[in-house]
Amino acid sequence: xxxxxxxxxxxxxxxxxxxxxxxxxxxxxxxxxxxxxxxxxxxxxxxxxxxxxxxxxxxxxxxxxxxxxxxxxxxxxxxxxxxxxxxxxxxxxxxxxxxxxxxxxxxxxxxxxxxxxxxxxxxxxxxxxxxxxxxxxxxxxxxxxxxxxxxxxxxxxxxxxxxxxxxxxxxxxxxxxxxxxxxxxxxxxxxxxxxxxxxxxxxxxxxxxxxxxxxxxxxxxxxxxxxxxxxxxxxxxxxxxxxxxxxxxxxxxxxxxxxxxxxxxxxxxxxxxxxxxxxxxxxxxxxxxxxxxxxxxxxxxxxxxxxxxxxxxxxxxxxxxxxxxxxxxxxxxxxxxxxxxxxxxxxxxxxxxxxxxxxxxxxxxxx
Amino acid sequence: xxxxxxxxxxxxxxxxxxxxxxxxxxxxxxxxxxxxxxxxxxxxxxxxxxxxxxxxxxxxxxxxxxxxxxxx
Numbered sequence: 417x418x419x420x421x422x423x424x425x426x427x428x429x430x431x432x433x434x435x436x437x438x439x440x441x442x443x444x445x446x447x448x449x450x451x452x453x454x455x456x457x458x459x460x461x462x463x464x465x466x467x468x469x470x471x472x473x474x475x476x477x478x479x480x481x482x483x484x485x486x487x488x489x490x491x492x493x494x495x496x497x498x499x500x501x502x503x504x505x506x507x508x509x510x511x512x513x514x515x516x517x518x519x520x521x522x523x524x525x526x527x528x529x530x531x532x533x534x535x536x537x538x539x540x541x542x543x544x545x546x547x548x549x550x551x552x553x554x555x556x557x558x559x560x561x562x563x564x565x566x567x568x569x570x571x572x573x574x575x576x577x578x579x580x581x582x583x584x585x586x587x588x589x590x591x592x593x594x595x596x597x598x599x600x601x602x603x604x605x606x607x608x609x610x611x612x613x614x615x616x617x618x619x620x621x622x623x624x625x626x627x628x629x630x631x632x633x634x635x636x637x638x639x640x641x642x643x644x645x646x647x648x649x650x651x652x653x654x655x656x657x658x659x660x661x662x663x664x665x666x667x668x669x670x671x672x673x674x675x676x677x678x679x680x681x682x683x684x685x686x687x688x689x690x691x692x693x694x695x696x697x698x699x700x701x702x703x704x705x706x707x708x709x710x711x712x713x714x715x716x717x718x719x720x721x722x723x724x725x726x727x728x729x730x731x732x733x734x735x736x737x738x739x740x741x742x743x744x745x746x747x748x749x750x751x752x753x754x755x756x757x758x759x760x761x762x763x764x765x766x767x768x769x770x771x772x773x774x775x776x777x778x779x780x781x782x783x
Numbered sequence: 784x785x786x787x788x789x790x791x792x793x794x795x796x797x798x799x800x801x802x803x804x805x806x807x808x809x810x811x812x813x814x815x816x817x818x819x820x821x822x823x824x825x826x827x828x829x830x831x832x833x834x835x836x837x838x839x840x841x842x843x844x845x846x847x848x849x850x851x852x853x854x855x
Contacts (some may be wrong), residue, residue: 425825499821501846506793561799569791572819635822643795648802652829706793722793 421497424633427655433634434656438663440623441534444482446671447615451682452538454664455482455627456531457709458522458698459683461727462734462743463611464588469602470735473743475609479592481621483713484585488621489628490717491582497633502578504721506570510771511705511722515729516736517764518701518709523734523743524694524757525549526683528709529638529702532695533657535684537664539676545688549695554642556696557703560772561647565704567775570722578719581727592617610683628714637711639702685744690757694744697764704768789827790819790847797823798830801852805834808854816850824848 423429441454453459459476466477494500522528525546527535532550535543557565591603606612614620630636634656641653668674678686685691702708705726707715712730715723737743742760787804789797801816808814818824824840831838831852839851 425829497821498846501820503791503819506791561795566796567793570793571791635825637794640794647795648798648830650829650833706795 417497421633424630427652430634430636430652430656431659433630433636434659435663436630437530437627437636438533438537438660438665439667440627441530441660442537442664442667442671442673444615444620444623445673447619448613449615449620450610450613451673452535452540453527453531453610453683454534456527456534457483457486457713458519458528458730458734459526459531459610461519461709461731462523462738463606465731465734466611466738467591467603467605469600469604470731471738472604473738474604474611475606476611476738477604477606478611478614479588479603479605480614481589481592481617482624484589484592485621485624486628486631486710486713487582487585487717489625489630490632490714491628492625493629493632494718499632500578500719502573502575502719502721503570504573504577504725505568506722507567507775508722508725510567510775511726512729512732513767514701514705514771515712515726516733517767518698518705518726519730519733520737520742520760520764521694521697521701522709523737524761525691525698526685526744528698529695530660530708530710533638533661534664535681537661537674538668539674540681540684541676541678542681542684542686542688542691546691546695549692550639550699551642552692553696553699553701554639554703555646556700557772558643558646560704563773564776565772566777567704567706568777570720573721577721580721581716581724589621628717631710632714632718635711636714637708639699639708640711642699643703683746685746687744690744690761693758693761697761697768700765700768700772704772784813784815786815786817788817789823790817792823794822794826798826801827801830802834805831805836805852805854808836808852810854813851813853816852817847818850819847824850
């Protein structure tokens with residue numbers, strides 16, 4: 417166990433995990449997931465919100481087993497390595513709203529940081545400015561952290577607090593397996609569009625459990641990768657992110673899934689200002705909340721109730737984004753790309769700046 | 784020996800707080816950092832090693848970790 421732990425903490429452990437995630441994500445596309453969307457935490461949580469009927473965008477409704485598997489995999493790893501700790505209490509309402517606006521921003525671009533990397537690995541040039549936006553948002557977050565930004569301490573909590581998110585995921589898994597027929601129509605499953613495209617659910621679940629496990633062990637985090645480079649010139653996490661990109665890129669070439677260009681990319685648009693702005697907001701939210709959406713799922717699997725609240729904020733944010741048409745669309749003249757999307761980004765940025773400036777404290781005052 | 788309490792702080796605050804103290808730690812000096820998650824334990828250990836310090840990790844009965852960092 418000790419040797420396994422040492423490997424996961426090493427640079428090579430991080431590179432192996434990044435490479436594995438890239439390879440597995442690209443393979444999920446080959447197995448049926450939407451193009452350049454082998455794994456997208458934002459899109460998949462949005463699909464779950466749709467399946468539950470929280471929004472009614474018919475093409476994006478499915479209970480994605482990848483999200484469930486991430487939580488389960490991280491939970492298994494945390495138990496095996498004695499790292500499961502039920503904890504909560506660090507400004508949960510702020511974390512909820514950070515999750516909310518992170519999702520609003522990510523859906524303007526149409527993807528989380530993982531999908532931004534996968535889109536780039538698939539040849540989608542629109543991901544370039546999105547990644548620049550993400551890095552800019554994280555850099556802004558680092559400025560706040562340097563000025564003393566702090567959401568306060570979490571506390572040890574009863575076992576029920578840590579069990580909530582895994583139990584929610586278990587309930588979603590039951591809905592996916594049983595597919596109950598209710599008069600309301602819920603749970604909804606897309607007949608066409610991205611929500612209808614998916615790998616076999618058991619295969620997807622299995623792959624996601626593996627990713628959840630290895631990501632929990634290495635603390636893999638796309639936002640943390642950028643933050644650590646800016647804050648400390650530490651490239652440990654970044655080596656995993658680069659490996660993810662390389663793994664997905666190589667597999668896309670092997671599978672013939674790479675198509676270079678800007679126009680006509682799958683589940684994407686070419687409004688570069690919105691690609692940048694959406695991920696600027698998302699990056700800032702992730703930095704202020706201490707983890708990318710994948711990392712928040714892994715943390716919620718290891719008992720972190722605050723991360724679970726962030727995840728719930730993202731799911732509600734997804735519902736809002738589709739109900740209020742702030743999500744980007746592949747059609748450039750759609751009003752969502754010009755009206756509510758930019759307005760939502762501005763509101764989100766104002767919220768984040770206020771939070772960044774006002775949430776402060778002497779971090780170690782309890783010593 | 785100074786003890787820094789980083790329990791309950793989310794990423795990257797344990798590392799940020801520890802680094803502040805390491806910057807003024809003289810050669811041969813020691814600090815103790817108290818953390819309560821494996822992530823904080825690993826991140827603070829990696830920071831200390833990158834800064835050229837030695838780290839000794841001790842787990843308490845409360846499932847917390849005390850990291851003793853010594854500037855070489």
